[in-house]
Amino acid sequence: MNAHLQPTGSAYFLTQETQQIERHTLSVLVDNEPGILARVVGLFSARGYNIESLTVSETEHGRRLSRITVVVTATPRVLVQIKLQLERLVPVHRVHDLTAEGSAIERELALIKVAGTGEHRGETLRLADAFRAHIVDATVESFVFEVTGKPDKIDSFIALMQPLGLVEVVRTGLAAISRGKESL
């Protein structure tokens, strides 16, 4: 994947990467301007970094700043590089590794469509209640639920809906914020 992960850096004498892969959530504060998302995503693909999840929205309208929350998997060395490479981009203000800086609050929203009739509907509603999923649309043959929480909670809910008539799922990707009074 990344040439620089290999101690020899040479195609003639390949060696294996020994560092463990970790999953980290980065919060990236950027100027909201045309092409910024392409710049960030392009950097990941150009340098062979892996994106697991990506969430983008303008968060400060007055200063036209957007917050990009990106979940990446990489070795510790590469994680540092990702942060520094992102900070090299001209419209990037700051990059915080929320995972490294302590336990951040991480939430995701999903809209989940489940179709079915008869006794499945009752079971579906009981499980939705247990997961605090809201019904945002209902027909005699279907429900659309809105569920928020950590990604693994949403994963569990989707898995439970599978045999009950799961039709489709849409997820926002992760939003994350640090605990305490400090800001980015």
Place this chain on the structure above:
Amino acid sequence: MAEKMTGAEMVIQALTDQGIEHIFGYPGGAALPIYDAMFQQDFVKHILVRHEQGATHMAEGYARSTGKAGVVLVTSGPGATNAVTGLTDALLDSIPLVCITAQVPTTLIGTDAFQECDTVGITRSCTKHNYLVKDIAELPRIMHEAFRIATTGRPGPVVVDIPKDVQFAVGDYYRPDDASLRHQSYRPQVDGDAKAIEAAVDLMLKAERPIFYTGGGVINAGPEASENLRELAELTGFPVTSTLMGLGAFPASNPQWMGMLGMHGTYEANMAMHDCDVMINIGARFDDRITGRVDAFSPNSTKIHIDIDPSSINKIVRVDLPIVGDCNRVLEEMIRVWRSRTNQPRTEAIAPWWAEIQKWRSVNSLGFKNSDTVIKPQWAIQRLYEATRKQSKDVYITTEVGQHQMWAAQHFHFDKPNHWMTSGGLGTMGYGLPAAVGVQVAHPDALVIDIAGEASVQMTMQELSTAVQYRLPIKVFILNNERMGMVRQWQDLLHGSRYAHSYSESLPDFVKLAEAYGAKGIKCDTPAELDAAIADMLAYDGPVLFDVLVERDENCLPMIPSGKPHNEIILPDTAGIGDIIDEKGKMLV
């Protein structure tokens, strides 16, 4: 003070305000308004190239030899795509370029219009930053911001893509101050951390086997940085080596100079890097051509790394003491701190180290067997160097890429920064001839020589026509071995001598070719006639294509094979290895 003008006029006005007297370009449909505006003024002079790649390399040569930004102007579509190689080259070698690309009118963007391409998309990953200007109100700010971003921090190429309707639109021109620039996120760190600099000097004061490993960052930090490097070297008494990009920052004539390091660096520089106890990296980036095998790279040293780009720190090699900052500022501060601690260089403490370096030097790793019958490429460069030393003119050298480039780095010696222009990071064959044109534009009275190979030079040969048009007396010194020498060398060492497509068939007659372009052609294939032929070349007041037929199968040595540690360097068989390395080591050599 705002002034009404068209977008095209704003481009020229911004260039004028930035003090840009020369730009390199090629017109086309979408660029016509800018060319029209340029036609109606005298300050900005345009050099018409033959291919847009040539324009980018000319601008690189111009930038590298002056320290100012080089400016390129091309049209949309193929004009922009042809510039991509040069932009990438400038990105990897940190050369400040501003490339203005014309674009189809905003109303046609996205319609697959004639000569449309997604210029900002294509150049996003090969520029430091790029812009698509959709609103005339933004143009003055973007033009000036482009220069600021290209020339500050770690320099690099910036593309400004301007649609034709924006060039025609009328708006208010102003010259923004730094505070009104849009990207307040762009704040390069220029001052090194004071505590880190003190800690670095403390390490240097205890060093017994120190080494300065310097790179292109010293050149980019301006001539003062080279002055300060010289002063710090003198104050400390430490040996100095440099990357390909850093040649000239420290004078090759200084006894503390060990020659270039890396894959084709000297034995003494590479062995000293391997065995040092304190490494002071100033403006270099641990490129793979320098480190060789990373896990065996300088295993026992404490590493100090000065770099203006934080992402260079710990990218390849883990360092003990990073200092993010401008090389010149950090060097100034190091000198001040060193002086506050001592007035003496560490001559005595590092005398055993120098004795060891002396032993490595005596190997004479740049040695080669000369010949009476065939011109050896190394010897040709040595003769060229000797001939140029007698010139009263300032001498600038550019190169193409390959064996001749490494031989030039080894055998041509540089005492001043900004006099050596080569494609280091990207390794762009075809760089040297147009780069020489750019250097000559910036320094009309200087002697500018492109040390070339017969394969590389054919990639941008058409720019000889540009040299003839503008009466730029560049000298193209072709070491013609009828081979892509470096490719052949790797096939020799690593691919069982199967020379797949690494020879030059159907070569042109370079003398006739030169004459066809209106330049002078010289050919030489006899050692005894070389000096006289070089004298002819230097005496001619105009561009010269000099075809030097050299030994065909000479290998460029020393060489650290790709992925090998520094102490597994391959030496020429002329080297006096003696008792310096043991039997086991000899097997590796």
